[in-house]
Amino acid sequence: MTVKILQIGLIAALAAMAAPAAAQMRTPDGTTIVHAAADCSGAASQVVGQTGGQLLSASAQTQGGQTVCVITVLVPGSGNERPKKVTVSVPQ
Numbered sequence: 208m209t210v211k212i213l214q215i216g217l218i219a220a221l222a223a224m225a226a227p228a229a230a231q232m233r234t235p236d237g238t239t240i241v242h243a244a245a246d247c248s249g250a251a252s253q254v255v256g257q258t259g260g261q262l263l264s265a266s267a268q269t270q271g272g273q274t275v276c277v278i279t280v281l282v283p284g285s286g287n288e289r290p291k292k293v294t295v296s297v298p299q
Contacts, residue, residue, distance in 0.1 A: 247276035250297040254278040258293060267299070274299045 251265040260280030268277050279294045
């Protein structure tokens, strides 16, 4: 299974470099290839740095036709307060 996933990933990468962006790409078995360029690591680092929290999750989602990174952090409470779970959407 890992080999098939790697093959599909390699095919997708090669096709993305060779074909125009508007062209629809397919694998040899007919599966449509969708280019996903959303990498939320930078957005996650930014939110963690700004909040001083601990990263719980980071995922790319589509909201209103736009790709955003949804970042969830656990922010420490002050004094005896419990930590707060904070979710932030960052545009790509």
